Every structure is written in C-alpha cells, then in structure tokens.
Amino acid sequence: MSPSFPLQGKTAAVTGAASGIGFASAKAMADAGARVVLIDRDAAALEKACAAIGHHALPLVLDLLDPAQCNSLLERALALVGQLDIFHANAGLYLGGDLLGTTPQAIDRMLNLNVNVVMKNVHNVLPHMVGRRTGDILVTSSLAAHYPTPWEPVYASSKWAIDCFVQTVRRQMFKHGIRVGSVSPGPVVTGLLADWPAEKLAEARASGSLIEAAEVAQVLLFMLTRPRGMTIRDVVLMPTNFDL
Template identity: 30%
Template sequence: MGKLTGKTAVVTGASSGIGAAVAEHLANEGANVVLAARRKDKLDGVVSKINGNAIAVVTDMAKKSDVDDLAKRAIEEFGQVDIYVNNAGAVLGSRIQDGQTENWDQMIDTNIKGVLYGINSTLPGMLERSSGHVVNIASVSGLEVNKVSAVYSATKFAVHALSMSLEKELARTGVRVTNISPGQVDTAIASKPSDREPLKADDIAKAVVYAVTQPDYVNVNEITVRPV
C-alpha cells in the first residue's frame, strides 16, 4: 500500500514534462490522479502509462469555467480533492522592450490566474475537511531575473508570493502549502542550454511526493531544486 492510498490528486499541465512525471509518481504512491491539460491526445497517452486510478480532463487553466469543471469532475469521480498541484505554465518571449503583449497576457493568464483559479476551485472543500495540500510549481526564475526573462520571472515571483501568503492564511487550518522552484529541467519548454546538466522531470516529481507524504503536522513550505 502506498503512502497516498485513498487520496486524490489533481495535477495541471500533466500532458508532458513535470506534470506527467508528478502524476505518475503520485499514482505510484497509491493516489487517484486527475490529469489536466489542453491536449487530449497527450493526456490520454500519459493516463495509459499510469498504473492506478487516473482520468484525463481537458482543461485550459486560463479559463475559470474550465478550472471549475476540472474540480467538479475530480469530485464526481473520486469524492474529494486532497492534493492540488498547480504545474501548468507558459514560457514565452519575456523581454519588455519586445512588446509581445499577447505573450504577456498568456503567461499572466496561465501562470498567475490559472494558479488562483485552481486554488479557488478546491480550497473551500479542503478547509471544510481541515485537510488538504496545495503544491505550486514556481521556478528559480521567480527568485532570479535576467535580461530576457522579465515577464515570465514576474509571473513566477507572483506564484512564490501567493504561496507564501497562502501558507500564512492557512496556518492551523490543516491545509498545507508547498512552493517548489525548479531550476533548468529537461522538458519540451526548457530554456536555453547552460553549462550544467539539466534536471529530469522525475527529480521535481520526487520533490512533490516528498512534500505531500510528510506527517500531517509537517508543512514543507519551500523547496528549491537546482542542477549541480
């Protein structure tokens, strides 16, 4: 029996990369897993590889109605949501002087508003049960900024700030909050190569599992994972 047997987790951005790895690792610990992303074919492919109870729900995290429907479907299928992993994210052109306002809108809508919509859709139930765990996947780009990452970094700074504030809001409610900031990860949306070997998606998934399998009285608030 896994450490998460009987628990239900929603993982956004789960059609590939970090999200797919997180879903697989949570399922390996016995959790029911609800995978969300925009690409149905990719989602179905990930679900087919998971050994356990898993369903796919096509979701655009920038649309509140989609995110609300995702939570509703998870509850209909498995009864409640115990773990919500906000992983979906957009990494697009971020230099301010380039004026790529459509890119900015997409990153803000997905990386910030999508996180808020996800929390809003499931937090009331967690508070009612005095139990639950919100995991926000931020980025080291939310801790450090370079000359080409302005808007993307701003959105990840926002995720970090939301995580810190939410943890304080929820103190002594039984609902835990973890912010995970990965360094460069070898995924389809990875940034330009560096002189370090990139992390693997599994490395971030293991950090998620570590946080959500701690005893109920332990709240792992912050994890930063970097390549050596």
C-alpha cells in the same frame, strides 16, 4: 498506510499533466498509491499519459484559459474521485527573451495562465479542503522566483507573484489543516525550454545544467509524505552545475 505506497487512499489532481513536470508528478503520486486526475487541454496527449501511468490515472480535459472550464475544475474532478486530498497547480507557459521582443498578447496569455489561473484554481479547491480540514496544495514555481533572471523578465515576474501567493495563502490556511507549498526548480528538461534563447539552452546542455522532471516529482512526493505537523513551504532545486 504502506511504506511502499505512502499515498494509498489519497486522491490528487494535477494541471498541465500531459507532459513534463505535471506528468512526472502525477506518475509519482500514482506510483505511491494515489488516484490522480490528470488535467490538460490536449486530449490526445492526456490519453497517452494516462495509459502510461495505468489504472490510477483519470483524464480530465480542460482548457484552463477558458473561464467557464477553469471554474469547473473542482466539480469535474470530484465527479471522478469523490474527494480531493492533493492539488498540484502546475500548468504554465514560458516567455523568455527581451521585453521589447515580445507582444502584449503573449504577455497577457502567459500571466493569465501562470498567475490568474493558479490563483483561481486554488480558490476553487480550497473550500472543499477547508470543509474536510485537511489537504495539500502544491504549486510549480521556478528558480526564477528567487532571482531577477535577466533573460526572462515576464516569466520571472509571474513566478515572483506566485511565490508571494503561495507564502501568503499558506499563512491563511494552516489553521484549517491545509499545507501550501511550492517547488522552485532550475532548468528542467521539458517542452518549455523550447522557448529559451538558443545560446542559453546550448550553454546549459553543454555544461550539464539541466535536471529531469522525475527528479522534481520526487521532491514533490517528499513534501507530501512529511508528517501532517510539518510543512515544506518551498524547495529550491537546481542542477549542481547550474548557478546564476
């Protein structure tokens, strides 16, 4: 393994990979030498993302909210790369504002993608990794998983649930040689911030309280490149100027 390409020979899959943290994660892993399957439902955006990364990037168009497509993730990823060493469950939705201002349909959609799909994707890929007795599972969580953020009760609840899922599955999987960890960033410059309350977004921008997706990706790469006997189980990162 070359120090310049610490993931050389590895394969990875990233959900929600056409933009934001998912794209940054896929690019960081590809730049480190891995072959990466980028998974997203937006075919046009996925094509652009893969072109931007280069020949180490392979597109896989999936709508994870469609149960049949969701269940095909591992099979279709293996058809592209043969084996899976790293899985980054990143796809998610944001829903902020007052609880009374949202709808049951919006709540269902967000919880389905942020919680159910993550659990199903991890359930899908784990038997493959257990059989090989090695693998890394990374999950994009949020600073909201660690604080009852008052302007996003549904979103924060989804991330609290996923944080619990990561920590419990990690305890089940380490005996199989599989590491499970999450990254919990504060506000990141991605499309999800479009749903932030306008006054909160303006305040964050004015105070320099946002971080870049590429900065999150560097943390993910750090987690992946530790010796196999070390698990970074959760990293909380935030802009220095941002504090709840």
